[in-house]
Amino acid sequence: MKKDEVPQDGCKTYSGHKKLIYAVGEEGHYEGVKSSGWEVEGFATEMAVSALDSQLEQAKAEYIKGDVSPIAYYIPLFRFDLMSLAHATGFFQWQIKRHMTCDIFNKLSDKKLQKYSDVFNISLTELKKPEIES
Amino acid sequence: MNAIENPIVHRQSSHCESGVVANMLNSQGFELSEPMVFGLSAALTFVYLPMVKVGGLPLIAYRMPPKSIISSVCKKLGVKVTSQKFKNEDEGMAALDKALSEGKLVGLQTSVYWLPYFPEDMRFQFNAHNLMVYGKNEQGDYLISDPVFENVVTCTAESLKQARFAKGMLAAKGLMYVMDKPEMQVELEEQIKKSIKKTAKMMSGLVLPFFGIKGINHLAKKIDKLEKVSEQEAGMFLSNIVRMQEEIGTGGAGFRFMYASFLDEASQLLNDSSLHEISQYTTEVGDLWREFAMQAVLYCKKRKNVSLKDVSNSLRVCAERETILRSKLLSWSKG
Numbered sequence: 001m002k003k004d005e006v007p008q009d010g011c012k013t014y015s016g017h018k019k020l021i022y023a024v025g026e027e028g029h030y031e032g033v034k035s036s037g038w039e040v041e042g043f044a045t046e047m048a049v050s051a052l053d054s055q056l057e058q059a060k061a062e063y064i065k066g067d068v069s070p071i072a073y074y075i076p077l078f079r080f081d082l083m084s085l086a087h088a089t090g091f092f093q094w095q096i097k098r099h100m101t102c103d104i105f106n107k108l109s110d111k112k113l114q115k116y117s118d119v120f121n122i123s124l125t126e127l128k129k130p131e132i133e134s
Numbered sequence: 135m136n137a138i139e140n141p142i143v144h145r146q147s148s149h150c151e152s153g154v155v156a157n158m159l160n161s162q163g164f165e166l167s168e169p170m171v172f173g174l175s176a177a178l179t180f181v182y183l184p185m186v187k188v189g190g191l192p193l194i195a196y197r198m199p200p201k202s203i204i205s206s207v208c209k210k211l212g213v214k215v216t217s218q219k220f221k222n223e224d225e226g227m228a229a230l231d232k233a234l235s236e237g238k239l240v241g242l243q244t245s246v247y248w249l250p251y252f253p254e255d256m257r258f259q260f261n262a263h264n265l266m267v268y269g270k271n272e273q274g275d276y277l278i279s280d281p282v283f284e285n286v287v288t289c290t291a292e293s294l295k296q297a298r299f300a301k302g303m304l305a306a307k308g309l310m311y312v313m314d315k316p317e318m319q320v321e322l323e324e325q326i327k328k329s330i331k332k333t334a335k336m337m338s339g340l341v342l343p344f345f346g347i348k349g350i351n352h353l354a355k356k357i358d359k360l361e362k363v364s365e366q367e368a369g370m371f372l373s374n375i376v377r378m379q380e381e382i383g384t385g386g387a388g389f390r391f392m393y394a395s396f397l398d399e400a401s402q403l404l405n406d407s408s409l410h411e412i413s414q415y416t417t418e419v420g421d422l423w424r425e426f427a428m429q430a431v432l433y434c435k436k437r438k439n440v441s442l443k444d445v446s447n448s449l450r451v452c453a454e455r456e457t458i459l460r461s462k463l464l465s466w467s468k469g
Contacts, residue, residue, distance in 0.1 A: 001391060001421060015253035018284055019383070020148045022169060022391040024417060029402070030169070030395035032146070034284070040424075040431045044376035047434060048189075049255050051370060079247065081189050084259050088302035121248070121296055 003033050011037025013045040052076055060132060069105030070130045071096065071116060078120050088119045138234050139269035144279040144286050148385030148392055150264040151203040152177070153281025154241050157266055161239055164211075164316040168281075169385075173396025174325055175206040176332040178389055180456075182349040184356065189258075191374040194353070196388030200262035200304060204241070208313065210325045217311035223299050226308035227291065230267060230276075233312055240267045243309040245300035251280070251287040256381075261304040267294075282383050326400045331467035333393075337460040347460070350453040357446040365436065372430040372445065379427055390420035408469075412462050419455045426452055 003023045018034040025031045056076040063073040075085060082093045089096070098104045099116075110124060117127045143160040147153025147168045152175070156168040172178070177198045186193040197203075208215045220226035233240045246252055246263045268286075269277035275288040289297075298308045339346030353375070360368040378388070385392035394416035401409035426448040432440040 001386065001417065001424065013253070013255040015255065017253060019282070020146045021386040022148065022395040023386070030391075030398045030413075032148075032168075034146070038380060040428050041376060041380035043431050043434065044373035044427075045255060045381055047369065047373040048377060079258050083187055084189070084302050087305075088259075088300070090301075119301060 003031065006033045006035050007038035008035060009037045009039040009042065011039070011042035011045070013037070013042050013049070052079060063130070064132070066102065069100050069102050070127060071105060072100040073130055073132070074116070074120050074122075074127070075100075080119075085119070089115045091115070137270060137272045139277060140234065140237050140239055142239060142266070142268045142279055142286075145281075146284050147281035149197075149383045149389070150280075150282055151200065152392075154264040154266050154279075155204050155207055157279055157281055158239055158241060158313050159211075159213075159316055161268075162313070162315050164318070166211075167395075167399060169392050169395035170399055171203065171207050172389065172392050173333075173400065174210055174322075174329050175203040176329040176336070177203050177206070178333050178393045179336050180346055180349050180388070182344055182353045182356075184344075189374075191371065194375055194378040196379060196384055196390075200243070200264075204264075204311065210329070211316055211320050213316045214314040215311050216314075217309060219306075220299075220308035223295055223308065226298060226310070227295055230310055231270070233310070234267065234269060238312045241265070241311040241313070242267060242294075242298060243306035244294070244297035245302075245306070246297075248293055248297035248300055249280075249289060250293050251278075251283070251289060259300075259302065261300055261302055261306055263297075323404055326404065327467055330397075330400075330463050334460050334463035334467060337456060337463075347453050347456050350449060350456065354446040354449040354453065357442055357449065360442050368442065369434040373434055376427045376430050379423060387420035387423040390416060390423055394420060408466060412459070412466060415459060415462060419452065419459055422448070422452050422455055 001023045003025045006021050006023045014037045018036050020032045021035045022030050023033045059068065059073045059076050062068045063070065075081065082096055085096055086093045099108060113124055113127055117124050120127065141161065143157060145157060145160065147156060149172065152168050152172040156166055156171045159166045179196065179198055181193070181195040183193040204215060218229060220229065230240055242265055244263050244265060245259065245261045247257050247259050265278050265280040267276050267278055271277060271288065275290050276294050278287050278289055280287055298306055337346045339348030343349065343352045360371060380386065394413045397409055397413035397416055401407065401413060429440055429445045429448045433442065433445050
């Protein structure tokens with residue numbers, strides 16, 4: 001890629017930041033060039049972000065309906081998935097799945113809930129009763 | 135509280151780990167560019183691990199695992215690195231303060247998610263980010279040179295602690311590292327040759343089909359098989375590859391441009407025009423990776439004229455060219 005071909009597409013996912021890309025300058029040698037984003041990359045990022053957003057919307061709706069526990073809502077909110085949350089909390093994935101149901105969640109000890117609070121960096125009160133922004 | 139500000143050179147970099155190493159060396163008077171750090175550490179590779187899932191999608195990487203750049207470069211330069219992990223969070227923060235008050239520059243491994251200065255869309259649960267702390271202001275906020283940002287930033291003690299001690303995969307456990315002052319005399323020529331040879335050897339892949347050129351071809355096969363899943367699922371799979379290649383601080387084309395830049399710099403240092411030709415060839419390879427990313431995204435946008443076969447074929451072209459690149463690098467390193 002030549003220096004003048006470095007994309008400057010002003011990707012909104014960059015929030016005004018610029019990244020450093022290496023490209024070939026006029027003399028035929030490499031230099032660092034700042035880029036405001038490449039549309040191709042931005043599209044891929046937005047796809048991932050919107051997938052997370054729709055997961056969160058779904059979890060929010062299910063939580064409000066009372067179908068799932070707050071854990072199910074917090075997982076997409078903090079951009080976790082079952083595997084990363086299992087690694088972070090020390091629970092098995094099947095345990096987390098159980099904790100996502102209201103019945104099981106309501107019976108959990110504060111000691112177990114504290115593990116989730118620590119990982120999400122929120123208080124036990126918030127964990128038990130999320131304040132949902134509409 | 136007394137403010138501390140240790141002198142640094144902050145240069146924006148493409149990648150966090152090579153950037154921290156380069157900035158740490160430069161700050162201590164040892165001039166070395168980020169691409170030179172990356173090339174010397176022989177960090178260029180390709181990995182596709184279908185069984186390791188990140189956010190439900192397979193792990194794809196274009197470089198060696200975290201921490202390999204710092205350890206390998208410092209070994210080559212004969213620079214001593216002292217690193218520490220902590221069980222207790224407050225001890226970890228106290229050790230950071232102590233090192234700063236001794237005038238040291240401190241490298242940290244952190245999570246990306248808990249760093250408040252990251253843009254919203256780039257915050258995700260990834261625990262192997264690297265940054266350098268160079269002081270503390272009167273409010274008790276840390277002064278940070280985060281190499282992927284244009285300018286230096288600050289971060290509250292609370293957030294930095296959270297980021298250092300985030301649990302999970304690749305958890306940093308408060309890892310901090312300091313570098314001894316580098317020796318000024320290092321024979322780079324020999325080290326460049328060794329590292330190019332190592333990179334070339336790794337490119338062919340190991341016995342398993344997940345690494346190097348074998349890994350690229352394996353991924354191409356997997357893309358063909360996406361015919362059987364929904365367009366949505368295929369799209370998520372492809373956009374994940376594009377993100378790993380372009381979004382995650384690679385300097386473009388999954389580190390291929392940074393490596394070409396290293397070869398270019400090495401050719402000038404060694405006054406070797408054949409190495410410059412290989413650099414140009416690597417640029418072409420990088421351009422083909424960008425072409426592949428473009429095809430993948432065109433498929434995601436449901437452009438009728440781009441099929442999964444087109445996408446996988448453009449990846450196979452990368453594999454073919456990397457095979458040629460490998461033999462060029464190998465024969466140069468033997469010359």
